[in-house]
Structures are given as C-alpha cells and as structure tokens.
Amino acid sequence: MKTLNFANRNFKEIIRDPLSLIFSILLPLFLLFIFQQFEIPSNVYKIENFTPGILIFSFSFLTLFTATLISKDRATSLLTRLCASPMKASNYIIGYILSILPLVLVQNLLFFIVAIILGLKFTFNIILSVFISVPVSVLFIALGLIVGCITSDKASAGVSSIVVQLVAFTSGIYFEPEMLKGFFKTICEILPFSHCLNIIKSVLNNNYDNISNPIIIILIYIMAALIIAAALFNNKLKGDSK
Numbered sequence: 001m002k003t004l005n006f007a008n009r010n011f012k013e014i015i016r017d018p019l020s021l022i023f024s025i026l027l028p029l030f031l032l033f034i035f036q037q038f039e040i041p042s043n044v045y046k047i048e049n050f051t052p053g054i055l056i057f058s059f060s061f062l063t064l065f066t067a068t069l070i071s072k073d074r075a076t077s078l079l080t081r082l083c084a085s086p087m088k089a090s091n092y093i094i095g096y097i098l099s100i101l102p103l104v105l106v107q108n109l110l111f112f113i114v115a116i117i118l119g120l121k122f123t124f125n126i127i128l129s130v131f132i133s134v135p136v137s138v139l140f141i142a143l144g145l146i147v148g149c150i151t152s153d154k155a156s157a158g159v160s161s162i163v164v165q166l167v168a169f170t171s172g173i174y175f176e177p178e179m180l181k182g183f184f185k186t187i188c189e190i191l192p193f194s195h196c197l198n199i200i201k202s203v204l205n206n207n208y209d210n211i212s213n214p215i216i217i218i219l220i221y222i223m224a225a226l227i228i229a230a231a232l233f234n235n236k237l238k239g240d241s242k
Helices: 002-014 018-035 047-075 078-082 089-117 124-150 156-170 182-190 193-204 212-240
Strands: none
Touching (some): 002 047, 002 089, 018 047, 018 089, 047 124, 124 156, 124 193, 156 193, 182 193
C-alpha cells in the first residue's frame, strides 16, 4: 500500500508539468505523421515498421521524466525525509516505475490510433505489441532512475537528452540495419535500443523468427539497469540521510 501511495504521489508530480507531457507525445506523433506524407523508398518508413520505431523513440522521454522526478526529489530532500519510513529501496523503485506506466499506455494508445488512421491495419498483433512494450519501457525508466541518482536536478535533463539522441541514431528508426558497417554498427548492436525496436516490430508484424535473441538481450539490460539503480538508490539514501 505504501508503494502504491508513493507511486500515486509521483504520478501527481509528473502531471504537474503538462507542457513536457504534451511535447513528449506530440513530437513523436508529428514525426509519425510527417514521414508518412512522403514516398520514401525504404522499408523502414512503412507504417508497420515506422510505428514501432516512433514508439521506442517516445520511450526515451520516459528516461527524462524519471530522471527529472528523482533528481528533484533529491534536491528537495524528500527522499531524505522518507528514509524515516519503513520503505526499502525496492519500494521506491517500484513506486517510480508504476507512476510512469500510465504514460506508457497513453503513448501506445495514441500512437497506434494515429497509425491506424494513417493506414496501419488493425490486427490482434497491435494489442500484443502494447503488452510487450510495457516491459520494454521499464528499461528506459530504469535508465532514468540511474541518471536521476547520479545527476543534480539541473543536469538531469541534459544528461537524459543524450539517451534521447542515442535512441534516435542507434535504434534503426531512420535507417535499415543493412546500411550500417564498421564501428557504428558495433555500437548499435551493443546498445539495447535496436533490440527494443526489433522486439516490438517483430510482434507487430507477426514475425517471430529472430525475436529470441533481442528478448534475452533486453531482459539482461533491464535486470542490470534495475540492479544498478537499486545500488545507487541505496547509496544515495544513506548518503543523503547523513
């Protein structure tokens, strides 16, 4: 119950900044719309492939929201005061994750509705894509937890924007994997964002032939990110309480 109350408090803090929420949704929606107005000779920009890419891009803003929320909580000494409560670091982390998930569902709903209007055929795979995107989004929230723990409230937005750019340029939203080579291709394969895109794209297009490796990679990244976030959170709680 305490975790849910904490999540509810976090959600209220997030919606206090409606302009940021609107921007994080309208910008990806605009990109989804505008790129469908051109006849670009690439499979990447087909609506069934580009929609998962835009969804992953929108998830990068979850890192920004989470990092900003945590860094502000640290700056206002809220977390220090909460140290007196019986809640553990895991309760705080779950509370932050739960507060962001409603935004994930809103993003999914709006993007797929617009995609259907733009020509995406409605199938049961859309519903499956929504479900599979929720655990994928946890990776971006966990990255926000890490950034929020290691940066100040003034620096968190700037550091989080790096994640936004990395997602844009390494996930494969705007180019086909076959176009990559050399060092940049290696970077794209090491970072998790292209694997996030491949998972949702595979589910949406009912193509499960090569989905196992991306799922394993993303699960490893999620667990690693949550473990690091928990360790940093525990350290910050102890450090801020002194």
